[in-house]
Amino acid sequence: MDIAVRPARVALVGNPNSGKTALFNALTGAHQKVANYAGVTVERKEGIIRSASGRSLSVLDLPGTYSLRARSPDEEVTRDAVLGKLVGEAEPDAIICVADATNLRLVLRLVLELKQVGRPMVLALNMYDIAQRQGLRIDLEKLQAELGLPIVTTVATRKRGIEDLVAQVENLTLTAARGETGEGGWHAPDASEIRAAHRRAEQIMRDCVRPPERPDTLTGKIDGVLLNPVLGLLILSAILFVMFQAVFTWAAPLMDGIEAGFGLLGTAVSAVIPDEGAWGLLQSLLVEGVIAGVGSVLVFLPQIVILFAFIILLEDFGYMARAAFLLDRIMGVAGLHGRAFIPLLSSVACAIPGVMAARVIEAKRDRMTTILIAPLMTCSARIPVYTLIIGAFIPQQTVWGFLSLQGLVMFGLYVAGIVSALTVSFVIRKVFWRGAVEPFMMELPTYKVPDVKSVLFNLWLRARVFMERAARIILPLMVLIWFLSTFPYPPEGATGAPIDYSFAGMIGHALEPIFRPIGFNWQMVIALVPGMAAREVAVAALGTVYAVGDVDASVTALEALRTTILAQWSLATGLSFLAWYIFAPQCVATLGVVKRETNSWGWMWVMVAYMFGLAYLASFVTYHVAVALGGGAVGG
Numbered sequence: 155m156d157i158a159v160r161p162a163r164v165a166l167v168g169n170p171n172s173g174k175t176a177l178f179n180a181l182t183g184a185h186q187k188v189a190n191y192a193g194v195t196v197e198r199k200e201g202i203i204r205s206a207s208g209r210s211l212s213v214l215d216l217p218g219t220y221s222l223r224a225r226s227p228d229e230e231v232t233r234d235a236v237l238g239k240l241v242g243e244a245e246p247d248a249i250i251c252v253a254d255a256t257n258l259r260l261v262l263r264l265v266l267e268l269k270q271v272g273r274p275m276v277l278a279l280n281m282y283d284i285a286q287r288q289g290l291r292i293d294l295e296k297l298q299a300e301l302g303l304p305i306v307t308t309v310a311t312r313k314r315g316i317e318d319l320v321a322q323v324e325n326l327t328l329t330a331a332r333g334e335t336g337e338g339g340w341h342a343p344d345a346s347e348i349r350a351a352h353r354r355a356e357q358i359m360r361d362c363v364r365p366p367e368r369p370d371t372l373t374g375k376i377d378g379v380l381l382n383p384v385l386g387l388l389i390l391s392a393i394l395f396v397m398f399q400a401v402f403t404w405a406a407p408l409m410d411g412i413e414a415g416f417g418l419l420g421t422a423v424s425a426v427i428p429d430e431g432a433w434g435l436l437q438s439l440l441v442e443g444v445i446a447g448v449g450s451v452l453v454f455l456p457q458i459v460i461l462f463a464f465i466i467l468l469e470d471f472g473y474m475a476r477a478a479f480l481l482d483r484i485m486g487v488a489g490l491h492g493r494a495f496i497p498l499l500s501s502v503a504c505a506i507p508g509v510m511a512a513r514v515i516e517a518k519r520d521r522m523t524t525i526l527i528a529p530l531m532t533c534s535a536r537i538p539v540y541t542l543i544i545g546a547f548i549p550q551q552t553v554w555g556f557l558s559l560q561g562l563v564m565f566g567l568y569v570a571g572i573v574s575a576l577t578v579s580f581v582i583r584k585v586f587w588r589g590a591v592e593p594f595m596m597e598l599p600t601y602k603v604p605d606v607k608s609v610l611f612n613l614w615l616r617a618r619v620f621m622e623r624a625a626r627i628i629l630p631l632m633v634l635i636w637f638l639s640t641f642p643y644p645p646e647g648a649t650g651a652p653i654d655y656s657f658a659g660m661i662g663h664a665l666e667p668i669f670r671p672i673g674f675n676w677q678m679v680i681a682l683v684p685g686m687a688a689r690e691v692a693v694a695a696l697g698t699v700y701a702v703g704d705v706d707a708s709v710t711a712l713e714a715l716r717t718t719i720l721a722q723w724s725l726a727t728g729l730s731f732l733a734w735y736i737f738a739p740q741c742v743a744t745l746g747v748v749k750r751e752t753n754s755w756g757w758m759w760v761m762v763a764y765m766f767g768l769a770y771l772a773s774f775v776t777y778h779v780a781v782a783l784g785g786g787a788v789g790g
């Protein structure tokens with residue numbers, strides 16, 4: 155085979171949380187997610203780099219594993235990639251085994267196993283900064299000799315040792331016989347072989363590594379407090395609570411600013427484009443459709459950024475694995491595996507990475523349960539809908555002088571999502587899949603001070619995803635909604651609002667009977683339909699449906715919408731809409747990922763059915779209880 159044609163392929167293999175992805179990012183300049191807990195990476199990612207001598211290398215980031223005896227789907231990806239069993243992919247030309255230098259014991263066993271595969275390999279002793287700070291003494295030469303491997307020390311987050319590593323890899327791929335196939339000598343080891351490898355690893359540890367002079371006592375001390383069964387849970391609740399208060403109170407001034415900006419933009423465009431004939435149509439499309447629609451969603455950016463600032467800081471600090479540990483008992487009662495915590499937490503951003511993160515769960519039933527309930531967690535696309543309704547119906551006042559009432563209601567909605575997820579899991583595991591949940595083992599990472607630059611960068615990535623959704627999904631849908639609610643024009647001498655005669659009006663009126671029992675009017679029904687593509691579109695769609703035909707330039711679009719909703723919906727209807735949004739599977743993309751991850755249409759439809767069922771039921775009950783309690787009056 156001609157070496158020049160195909161770049162040499164290198165795979166990053168190592169224990170979870172050892173810094174493989176950080177190294178991958180440092181090597182390739184990619185921006186894959188890095189965080190301080192095990193199981194961040196669940197699929198293979200490839201990137202191309204160019205070495206100093208100008209050759210290109212293809213680098214593969216893989217999920218972390220302790221052994222090639224894979225147990226969970228993410229570990230299988232790693233095993234198959236290393237052994238060249240992935241479809242359409244040969245085995246890598248070289249392996250970079252990534253080790254957390256402060257935690258060598260476990261990785262040595264993996265190194266011994268990887269050596270049997272017979273690929274050229276280099277050991278990257280990552281987190282070398284921490285090792286040095288602790289005064290850990292590793293006899294590199296001896297270790298190199300014992301293992302028979304070149305060793306490079308690296309600090310992935312500071313891009314240290316990267317050139318060295320690339321040079322070593324290049325060296326390996328040049329000298330090794332290329333294009334060789336076959337599985338090398340790896341086979342699943344039996345119990346005695348595992349014990350032998352264990353003994354060998356222990357002996358290497360004794361020979362080459364002296365315990366640290368300044369061991370990390372801080373992690374132990376902090377854990378003494380944070381993992382305390384009572385105090386720990388109190389602190390966790392307090393953190394979550396502050397988080398939601400902050401989302402509401404800190405974001406408010408920023409949101410006002412963005413809203414005002416879009417208001418000005420709308421006014422400016424109205425001033426430039428005349429309001430007559432075809433120009434009038436264009437003006438209406440741009441101002442009422444596009445600017446008001448996209449603006450009414452982008453306004454929520456500050457809330458999303460604040461929420462993620464909290465989550466990213468906690469992740470990088472190393473707290474999330476602790477939260478999983480603290481909640482393991484509660485989750486166990488609900489029939490959930492402890493490892494479900496991270497997938498469920500990821501679902502607070504979006505159910506899609508959440509469903510994918512479930513790959514770290516070994517037992518199929520535990521994993522399926524987690525996937526089925528992940529979309530019940532409150533994702534960030536629900537924030538605009540929740541905030542709109544809360545802003546319309548819940549007065550802006552404080553409780554006990556310091557708590558924002560709106561923030562409290564928002565917190566309540568998140569809790570409602572969590573409680574329903576746990577309840578559904580409980581029912582699944584008690585009714586359909588009886589049996590014990592597999593025991594939970596997760597290494598607790600050491601605490602690390604979050605790196606400001608990487609936190610800011612991650613925050614920017616989150617913000618960008620949200621803004622890209624606005625451009626890619628919401629903008630085109632807004633054009634469509636504007637079209638449907640503008641045409642056809644009302645007939646001569648018509649008395650109702652123009653939208654009554656439009657396509658959107660027809661669709662809304664046709665579907666309304668289904669939703670009348672849960673208190674929805676036809677305008678809401680129109681908003682639900684494009685809301686299937688992305689939840690937050692419903693907010694923009696409501697804006698269009700209600701605002702088409704009359705624009706009052708003195709208030710911003712969101713304010714106008716709040717006022718309209720307050721005037722046209724009863725409190726019962728507003729609450730019913732919130733209840734609907736807790737449960738309804740209003741997101742086609744999530745359903746697609748569920749189909750892919752479960753490899754079954756059946757499970758996807760089960761999810762659609764149970765979530766719509768719950769949504770309808772919850773809204774029905776909410777609506778009728780609220781009406782019975784006197785919340786049925788419109789215009790209150």
Ligand SMILES: Nc1nc2c(ncn2[C@@H]2O[C@H](COP(=O)(O)OP(=O)(O)OP(=O)(O)O)[C@@H](O)[C@H]2O)c(=O)[nH]1
Binds near residue numbers: 191
């Ligand atoms: N101080 C220090 N921290 C590092 C270094 N490399 C990585 N980290 C941190 O270690 C944590 C884990 O890094 P990741 O790159 O996500 O680890 P991973 O091996 O890809 O983890 P999985 O995908 O879960 O298997 C993150 O908090 C990183 O910021 C390093 O060299 N020094």
Ligand SMILES: [Mg+2]
Binds near residue numbers: 187188194218
């Ligand atoms: Mg990773």
